[in-house]
Amino acid sequence: MISKKNKLALFNPLSQENPVLVQILGICSTLAVTASLEPAVVMGLSVIVVLALSNVIISLMRNTIPSTIRIIVQLVVVAALVIIVQQFLVAFSYDVSKKLSVFIGLIITNCILMGRLEAFALNNRPWPAFLDGIGNGLGYTIILVIVAFFRELLGSGTLFGFQVIPQWCYDHGYENNGLMILPPMALITCACIIWVHRARNPQLQEK
Amino acid sequence: MEELNLFVKSIFIDNMIFAYFLGMCSYLAVSKNVKTAFGLGLAVTFMLVVTLPLNYMLNTYVLQPGALAWLGDSFKEVDLSFLGLIMFIAVIASATQLVEMAVEKFSPSLYASLGIFLPLIAVNCAILGGALFMQQKDFGSALTATVYGAGSGIGWLLAIVGLAAIREKIAYSNIPAPLKGVGITFIITGLMGIAFMSFLGIKL
Numbered sequence A: 001m002i003s004k005k006n007k008l009a010l011f012n013p014l015s016q017e018n019p020v021l022v023q024i025l026g027i028c029s030t031l032a033v034t035a036s037l038e039p040a041v042v043m044g045l046s047v048i049v050v051l052a053l054s055n056v057i058i059s060l061m062r063n064t065i066p067s068t069i070r071i072i073v074q075l076v077v078v079a080a081l082v083i084i085v086q087q088f089l090v091a092f093s094y095d096v097s098k099k100l101s102v103f104i105g106l107i108i109t110n111c112i113l114m115g116r117l118e119a120f121a122l123n124n125r126p127w128p129a130f131l132d133g134i135g136n137g138l139g140y141t142i143i144l145v146i147v148a149f150f151r152e153l154l155g156s157g158t159l160f161g162f163q164v165i166p167q168w169c170y171d172h173g174y175e176n177n178g179l180m181i182l183p184p185m186a187l188i189t190c191a192c193i194i195w196v197h198r199a200r201n202p203q204l205q206e207k
Numbered sequence B: 001m002e003e004l005n006l007f008v009k010s011i012f013i014d015n016m017i018f019a020y021f022l023g024m025c026s027y028l029a030v031s032k033n034v035k036t037a038f039g040l041g042l043a044v045t046f047m048l049v050v051t052l053p054l055n056y057m058l059n060t061y062v063l064q065p066g067a068l069a070w071l072g073d074s075f076k077e078v079d080l081s082f083l084g085l086i087m088f089i090a091v092i093a094s095a096t097q098l099v100e101m102a103v104e105k106f107s108p109s110l111y112a113s114l115g116i117f118l119p120l121i122a123v124n125c126a127i128l129g130g131a132l133f134m135q136q137k138d139f140g141s142a143l144t145a146t147v148y149g150a151g152s153g154i155g156w157l158l159a160i161v162g163l164a165a166i167r168e169k170i171a172y173s174n175i176p177a178p179l180k181g182v183g184i185t186f187i188i189t190g191l192m193g194i195a196f197m198s199f200l201g202i203k204l
Helices: A004-014 A027-032 A037-061 A067-092 A094-103 A111-119 A126-156 A167-171 A183-200 B002-013 B024-029 B034-063 B067-071 B081-106 B108-114 B117-123 B125-137 B142-170 B182-199
Strands: none
Touching: A004 A126, A027 A094, A027 A126, A027 A183, A027 B024, A037 A067, A037 A094, A037 A111, A037 A126, A067 A094, A067 A111, A067 B081, A067 B117, A094 B125, A111 A126, A126 A183, A183 B182, B002 B142, B002 B182, B024 B142, B024 B182, B034 B067, B034 B081, B034 B117, B034 B125, B034 B142, B081 B108, B081 B117, B081 B125, B117 B125, B125 B142, B142 B182
């Protein structure tokens, strides 16, 4: 059940092969939904669900899909799962689904999905594929949460909508950094994370 | 006039890259030199112009609540909007396939220069994003949707060519080792985004 290889499939994507930092996949949504923590967490969970399930489904069908039409098959499977997640969100957490707007739909074209389906699910049995999906989804969610943490804390002084920077700081002239909530700062925050990550893992640095 | 305003707005203010980060993957991967970046930008613009009116028709005459009224009274209540995602992506994937075949037949030189980018466009989020924003913004006619597609595409083209030009220049700069490659590209894009924010509030 948990062999060494499966453990690698689950834990490697968290740091050494992180989908966002190292494989540079799924950047669009990483940056767009991270202005505050709540949508970032919901987005991360949705991606974990869709990624794990689509990995399992494609892995189950891997011997029957003709390779010429595999992209279309993958798109259909992913699109169906995304529609389920989208309807679920609209039903149970309407506010967040409004905040995420089109980005839930854009999970379909999230490169992490196509990347993992092509690279892993097509050649592996369902159980490792499931672990790989969970691992990569978690790796993606971690980055999302880190970026959103700094952007929400510095940009609005809140975390999950609760005020964490005390009022007396504002009384003494502290100001929220409005730039942090604007889109370009997501890129720069992400670049700083990449910087720290690669400084600690020199083998990942580009020549 | 309204179309012109939308056109300018979708190029500079609601820029696909700098405001919504759509199509980021190919934007980062294919921006190493200006020539290929320009080719990909053209392909994306072209696909947006082709698929947005198609998706607009689909949305207006098939998917929206009550859109099937032209079939007869009994269809007035039908709401197929939950099928939106899957229909849009099917239209985009098949349009990509068709355009690829057409370009290969009629203009082999363009086909050769676009190369592998054409098929990859099916999974470029800028195209699907365009369709979803079109649905959200509720445009009045197919023409408006086309103008929006053209504007978004040109904005994307502008962004990727600009980034490629800067990356060609910094190839010889002395960058801290951990930032080389992706890191510095992110920072450049961020700074370009801040620069583009100065267009905010332009109205024609």
